[in-house]
Amino acid sequence: MANIALPAPRITDASGHYDLSILDNPRARSYYRRFDGILIIVLFSFLALGISIHYALTAGDWDYWIDWRDRRWWPLVTPLSLMMFIGGFVYPIWKAFRLPVIATAVTTLLCLVSWVSRYFNFGQFTDFPLSFTFPSTYIGLGVIFDSVLIMTRSLLISAIVGPFLFGALIWPLNWPLFAASKVPVEYSGTLVSVADLMGYQYIRTTTPEYLRIIEESTLRTFGGSVTPLTAVFSAFVAVIGYSLFLLLGAALYNFAGRYARRII
Amino acid sequence: MSEVKAAQYGYEVPTDYMEETAAGGGLAGHLRRNRLAYIGGALLLAVGIGIRIYQQMMSFSVGMDFYEPEFQTYWMPLLYGEVIVLGSIMVLGSIYMWMTREKDAASITPEVELKRYFTLLGVFTVLGVWAALIGALAVESDAAWHQVAIRDTDFTPTHIVIFYFSLPLLTAILIPTFIWAHTRIPAFMNRISVPFLGVVAGIFMIMPNYGFNEWGHTFFYAEELFAAPIHWGFVVLGWSLFFLGPLAVQLIQRMAQLISVVTTGRDCMIADR
Numbered sequence: 001m002a003n004i005a006l007p008a009p010r011i012t013d014a015s016g017h018y019d020l021s022i023l024d025n026p027r028a029r030s031y032y033r034r035f036d037g038i039l040i041i042v043l044f045s046f047l048a049l050g051i052s053i054h055y056a057l058t059a060g061d062w063d064y065w066i067d068w069r070d071r072r073w074w075p076l077v078t079p080l081s082l083m084m085f086i087g088g089f090v091y092p093i094w095k096a097f098r099l100p101v102i103a104t105a106v107t108t109l110l111c112l113v114s115w116v117s118r119y120f121n122f123g124q125f126t127d128f129p130l131s132f133t134f135p136s137t138y139i140g141l142g143v144i145f146d147s148v149l150i151m152t153r154s155l156l157i158s159a160i161v162g163p164f165l166f167g168a169l170i171w172p173l174n175w176p177l178f179a180a181s182k183v184p185v186e187y188s189g190t191l192v193s194v195a196d197l198m199g200y201q202y203i204r205t206t207t208p209e210y211l212r213i214i215e216e217s218t219l220r221t222f223g224g225s226v227t228p229l230t231a232v233f234s235a236f237v238a239v240i241g242y243s244l245f246l247l248l249g250a251a252l253y254n255f256a257g258r259y260a261r262r263i264i
Numbered sequence: 265m266s267e268v269k270a271a272q273y274g275y276e277v278p279t280d281y282m283e284e285t286a287a288g289g290g291l292a293g294h295l296r297r298n299r300l301a302y303i304g305g306a307l308l309l310a311v312g313i314g315i316r317i318y319q320q321m322m323s324f325s326v327g328m329d330f331y332e333p334e335f336q337t338y339w340m341p342l343l344y345g346e347v348i349v350l351g352s353i354m355v356l357g358s359i360y361m362w363m364t365r366e367k368d369a370a371s372i373t374p375e376v377e378l379k380r381y382f383t384l385l386g387v388f389t390v391l392g393v394w395a396a397l398i399g400a401l402a403v404e405s406d407a408a409w410h411q412v413a414i415r416d417t418d419f420t421p422t423h424i425v426i427f428y429f430s431l432p433l434l435t436a437i438l439i440p441t442f443i444w445a446h447t448r449i450p451a452f453m454n455r456i457s458v459p460f461l462g463v464v465a466g467i468f469m470i471m472p473n474y475g476f477n478e479w480g481h482t483f484f485y486a487e488e489l490f491a492a493p494i495h496w497g498f499v500v501l502g503w504s505l506f507f508l509g510p511l512a513v514q515l516i517q518r519m520a521q522l523i524s525v526v527t528t529g530r531d532c533m534i535a536d537r
Contacts, residue, residue, distance in 0.1 A: 007514065
């Protein structure tokens, strides 16, 4: 163990406690490169698993099917779900490493695993067409979120502005992907969207129509103000969801990120 | 990196064992240094792809009904095998790690300690490969299955793959790894890393939630909503991954010291906190 003091029981702010001139040493840099490479693989892999489980079980249904991606619930549920997971990781990665990358990393990893999953699981395994089950995109929102953090360098301001934009812009970002499925068509004398028609054709045996929590109202319209109203509400909900999980991440870092005395 | 070049930077570099130089340079050296990650990762990749192909071929043909004789032939032996193999890895691995624990922490040199940190990261890398496979191939396969299968029976092909193999494999490797780290790495010896424990315990506690989930499934003919409350336990326990951030900080704090000592002969920590 030589004469090196062991790390303190509690994690403290690492910056300012280390002599960074060590980084001038090529051998040290070589070790750090190896460490960085491994850490990126490990962190990103587990982030991919984490967001995959978290997102599937909190927002999955709204993102699996194009006919579920409505103007009322999908733009409300998905940003909240993503903001919760992102919030839990931002604090330690920003505090210790000053890396504003979590939102971009999480949304990009979600995009990657979702495409692989939709192709192999929904396409090859259960024979749903990709045009019916393709994933939405959130990468642009992740970039905006991280940009707010790096431009303000403030966890407080970014906790208000970042999630607000994340929730408010989710629909316009995805509109080019969804537009074709929202085209109105007449089906047996009833006005429906192309997405609805696909839902009728590709029967999901365990999602009968009465269980869908989408577009609940007496009159469905293709215009109106549903989308912007939902966007504003979603933005506020995202701010609250993110802030709570930012606090959770901070608590884990500051209070649970320690060494405890052995009890056995 | 020659000693002359090191001298150019004004450091007195130790000349004894250096893992970087011992393994050699170039691609061969890289592969040798990271052989645990590459071999373990390739092995798990093969296992993951293999079991996914089996699931693809056997789920709808012989896996629709637990009470069919084909199910007993093609799926139940897989379930029993998974339980036996993973249980053995976890129990025997944990016993082995404890019985072969380091007795004298003071004899561990900084070079050996640093090497053990990289071994620990190598195991995490292998598990990372598995984690990515679960995220991409396993999680939503259960959702897709339930949207076309009319109802669940006592056991379900996708559950046999996810609940009884994919996620428990993480636990089966993480628990012996936790014991290994806490009996061989000085920063962890005689105390417990709370974030490390949080990651291990959270993933382990998903298993009792399988019981709740399977019990809940007995109430339903169908799984109407994937985001149903019966699944929320998985989400909460999945949040144990939030401990990865603090754990990464714990690792890098000690590794920064070790890298400094091993490469320059001095501790890079400036102030005692």
